[in-house]
């Protein structure tokens with residue numbers, strides 16, 4: 105007797121098509137290609153130079169060339185070329201003739217300006233002036249100057265020589281105006297300028313006309329400054345009245361952008377799927393432009409070329425000096441909320457075109473016959489063991505198909521579970537997993553791998569709304585669930601992730617997916633990565649992100665950490681960073697990084713007290729086993745300490761290993777990593793070590809994985825991102841202007857610490873730079889190795905030796921962890937005295 109099969113299977117023949125909208129599309133496709141950008145940009149610069157030469161030459165020789173030009177025909181082109189006086193021959197004369205004589209007059213010189221600025225932007229990614237705004241202004245002034253010149257030419261009746269000044273447009277407009285309102289046309293031309301200025305500079309107030317009073321007592325009009333700011337913003341920097349904020353000009357030359365809103369407490373479930381989408385908070389910058397609209401003073405900076413941030417660890421905030429812990433009302437009023445992204449205002453997020461689009465036919469194809477046959481076999485096998493079922497339904501996932509059965513009343517679940525191998529045998533398939541019972545479903549699930557599996561392309565998941573509109577702090581697209589939903593998790597909530605998988609099962613791809621997700625969603629000012637790669641090959645591609653996203657020790661010469669000793673130092677340095685951050689949070693009376701940064705954005709924390717915007721730090725270790733073998737406790741302890749404490753202050757760890765054995769994933773480490781992810785492992789024991797349950801040994805490889813958080817386990821297909829895609833993304837980010845260097849972690853002296861006596865400093869053989877270093881340290885009253893390193897352009901080791909010698913000479917105090925050493929000599933004269941004695 106066959107059981108009735110419920111035909112309402114949830115086979116998804118029509119899966120929602122991923123939208124092709126880019127995550128952050130700024131350039132059309134061809135522009136994303138750097139080579140095309142360079143070629144086209146170069147052409148624009150060349151054109152700009154050529155047109156300038158042709159136009160200038162035309163202004164000098166145009167009259168003579170005009171007569172030749174009028175005779176030019178195709179047949180006489182060769183001869184006329186020789187007669188032309190224009191530096192660029194007949195072509196130069198012709199183009200100049202059209203632009204100057206027929207159209208704009210001499211103001212056509214604005215055209216090469218626009219071309220030149222566009223070329224610079226494409227070739228060097230450098231905006232001398234804001235491109236859009238300058239283009240608008242130049243186009244307006246070209247037309248307006250042409251009209252004004254036309255009026256003068258008409259009024260003075262000098263059309264003969266004057267037409268190169270006003271061009272055809274200016275002249276014709278004035279003839280038309282003259283016919284309309286006689287000589288009153290000048291009023292319309294003047295009014296056009298007035299309207300343009302109002303809209304272009306956003307003028308809302310006019311200067312109050314202060315009637316001259318008795319000269320001695322006449323007060324300075326209080327609003328003079330405001331008016332000037334609005335009409336002639338470029339002059340504002342010179343105004344005395346803004347002294348209080350003289351240092352606080354925003355480092356932007358772009359239109360002020362909406363700032364990250366004060367972040368509210370999230371209510372998303374821990375590690376869960378993305379909850380409902382809140383469109384107004386996309387990218388975490390949902391505050392409406394109106395609500396944070398910055399005052400007009402910002403237009404000043406709009407035209408100021410940006411200096412690259414020189415101290416990434418202390419961004420623009422340094423300049424904002426507010427009173428204690430209250431809102432710095434003045435700075436807030438003047439500049440609006442603090443915006444960390446103004447560190448690199450022109451940074452462009454990587455575009456979706458950098459990811460490969462795979463053809464649709466790579467989707468899972470499970471035929472109706474395969475489905476029916478599997479169902480029948482499952483039902484039969486269970487029947488052979490005396491288990492009858494009420495219904496069975498199938499859901500086709502990218503890698504496996506889930507058959508959910510409802511057993512007849514009285515069937516013991518454990519009995520079905522014990523038949524795992526028998527069902528696998530009857531289906532002649534590897535990697536069968538039985539989930540009994542399915543959490544919250546009242547059914548029993550049997551996962552059967554598909555014969556043809558779907559490759560989940562990174563691009564297809566990155567374009568889904570779930571990811572693009574994610575409001576998570578650190579959104580990571582984990583993959584596709586069995587029901588073809590995109591699973592996005594928040595690394596900030598995990599808060600640390602342990603990853604395991606036998607070799608070749610997709611770990612490196614998984615790490616790349618994680619890093620790509622973060623890079624697509626975060627601005628370099630909001631996220632720093634520390635990449636540890638003992639295998640030395642897996643993460644090297646990311647070293648191009650050094651000046652944007654990477655953090656490292658001050659002495660580091662390689663952005664990706666591969667050396668065990670350096671790993672130990674970096675972990676300890678991260679512990680110091682954690683302690684520093686806790687001190688800042690304590691001082692600010694905040695419970696976590698989110699609250700702290702929100703307070704800083706609202707200018708409620710005083711940068712002079714050391715407060716600054718704190719980026720998230722994500723530490724990725726590609727192979728823990730290797731480190732545990734070579735450094736054991738030295739690595740285990742800081743990892744465990746960070747994992748225990750760092751969640752609140754925005755430091756998150758992602759640790760991967762091939763060998764999830766107990767001597768690698770020790771109890772101490774495991775207890776502090778609630779979120780675990782396992783690709784296929786070789787044994788059930790390994791699966792237990794990483795997930796606390798079996799199942800990972802049954803996975804089918806190539807990114808098939810189990811993700812466990814809060815004791816929920818979900819099977820996912822990890823997206824696939826190839827190394828050439830990573831390379832393109834890193835090139836795209838790396839080619840943009842970044843910080844001066846990577847984000848500096850606090851110094852950690854490691855074994856070299858201890859008093860100088862222990863390190864036997866020989867003051868007889870002082871470094872040749874000793875005197876200079878001593879003067880530097882005393883002048884700055886700051887005993888830091890990195891200061892010496894930076895100012896004297898020395899390597900870390902030499903700077904370290906110098907600071908030891910300075911300590912031995914009694915110029916600086918002893919090592920005090922993350923803080924700079926105390927300088928024991930207060931003034932330069934005393935120092936000179938001492939140096940004289942020493943010499």
Ligand SMILES: Nc1ncnc2c1ncn2[C@@H]1O[C@H](COP(=O)(O)OP(=O)(O)OP(=O)(O)O)[C@@H](O)[C@H]1O
Pocket residue numbers: 559560605606607608609610611612613614762806807808821822823824825
């Ligand atoms: N999500 C995925 N989708 C499709 N194929 C994948 C996926 N992940 C991995 N693969 C395939 O498996 C191969 C090995 O993956 P990967 O290099 O990530 O393995 P690994 O676990 O890091 O191995 P190792 O530990 O030896 O470095 C890839 O080259 C790719 O062909």
